[in-house]
Amino acid sequence: MFRSTRPARKLLTTLGIFVAAGALVAGCTSNQEPQNESAAPVNAGSSNDAPGKKVVIGFSGPQADHGWLAAINSTAQAEAKKYPDVELRVAEGTNDASLQISQIETFINDKVDAIVLLPTDGAALTEVARKAMDAGIPVINVDREFSSEFAARVTILGDNYGMGISAGTYACKLVGERHLTSPVIAEIAGTDSLPLTQDRSRGFADALRACGQSVSRRVAADFTVESGEAAASNLLQAAPKIDIIWNHDDDQGVGVKAAFDNANRHEFAFIGGAGSKNAMRWIQDGSMEATVLYPPTQAADGIRLARLLVQSKGLSDLVQVEVPRRIVLNAPVVTKANVDKYLPLGFES
Template sequence: MKRSMKALVAGTTAVATLALAGGAWAEQMKIGITQNNVGVDSYQTTYEKAFKEAAAANPDVDAVVLDAGGDVARQIAQIQDLVQQKVQAIIVWPTNGKAVVPAVKKAHDAGIPVIITNSNIAEQGMPFIAAFSGPNNIEQGKEAADMMCTGLNGKGDIVQISGKPGYTTAIERQKGFEDELAKACPDVKIMDTQPGDWNREKSQRVMEDFLVKYPKIDGVYAADDNMGVGALNAAKAAGRAKDIKFVGATNFAVGYEAMKKGEYYGSVYQSPIDDAKNALQTAIDVIQGKDVPKMNYFKTPQITQENMDQFKKPAF
């Protein structure tokens, strides 16, 4: 019994020492996260599962996991609630990069560090965040443009299916794609751009309209594979898929499978598991006072029919 009591005292002393050394964290770190819209696609569902598992595996973390359901007002209320709970860090996957800025500022003013995950906050919100954790979406757009240039041998007419309007990831991927396309292969022309809202069914309807409007389409760029496969399905139904190069981003399992069949040209490999783990670790590092890059990106390489055997099939 005496030995157990000594161990307990020693352990308590060690925790207290750690708390003092860290300066900002105690025995357990309370970290809140408000996500964009878990039910909208399998990427976000997989991200949430991975985040919960990573948090549960760390005895020093007490996670409060929330989902805004795509509702900006709900997310703002969730951020405010986490401030009231006095969590030690807040992770935000913005429903709208501009609309959440005032709420993020309030958290910052309350002394709570904010980590933005996956999709960045608008430029005016950057002074109020501790770090961004996620993919470089401008670079992903550029990678997709380079694949499109290669697939079309530098010439052709294409259409673009963008993400949800106002969503930073959608804005950045479109910008990266358009800027790089104009620079790398100016003879590839974008005839039309319409939003698919990250939804496969809506993207299929958008592509159906494109197919009616344009008798010749050489390529389709979709801001994620979920939308890209929706476009592919429309083209297959119309008997025109073989004449079109499909390029996406965020390689979903359905995109991987279509690539394996030779129906889908290329995408950008992005893991929601890495995304979630990176966000949680960034929050922990910030709380512990470690030196964290403001833009804490993880790698997202190109994946095509030629190199896909180097990558595992996505789990989402």
């Protein structure tokens, strides 16, 4: 999937790590007798979700030309609607850095309380993000990092290297469970020039190396259905036998699976990436082994954090009283055993 130049440990998701969690309360000293240690602890309920002062959040996201990117925008807007104290001002989705810069300048001039931004280009948007921060408007940087630590109050990222680690670790598990000797492990990458693709491939190779395996065949696509089908077709023609295939992207995977079906090749375990609803339905019907999440909830998480920042709240499950500066979401493996849990987080390709 084309998620541009951002370089799936889930600290928070829309499943609700923030929702109604018990607040951590430090004990206090007094002249009173200590409580019986066997007594049940008393936990204060979190007030984070209780309505507070109104928060105006400006949101600028990508052009929805890909299932994952569309989900970034839709989940952010859906999350804002859950809070009566949040007013969300949504800029038109764009892949034009100049247009996005003007959108952020408008938010600054309008004196919004916070900005949630998935930049078209992190480096190109750094200066205007710093301008917002200098104006006292906290910026929540989503997915594609700025080139300065001073451009954002919070950075929320998926874990591309972690996706590779998760996929490779699961592949190693399959090798052991299926007693595969000299397995042929193939990889269908995304756009090779992107750091995110390089990180995913590096993680996959590192995880395989840990169990004495390596990638036998590798091709690259371009995060599109058409390129996925072409790359997978080339792979199948070159490799008469394959045991495991990891495809980096589930949108691209629509074409990949079409190539498998056209060639009537299904002898291998098919592992996907990103977590589309298509992939999860294939897992349910047995035509796909697993997929690795790259959460499309990052901007939705950004909305929640922006609200907490403006209302001077922290994360109720942390002792630290302020919102962290950097959050990297987990990249869990979705299988038939847990697909029902993750299906609500999936996106339509």
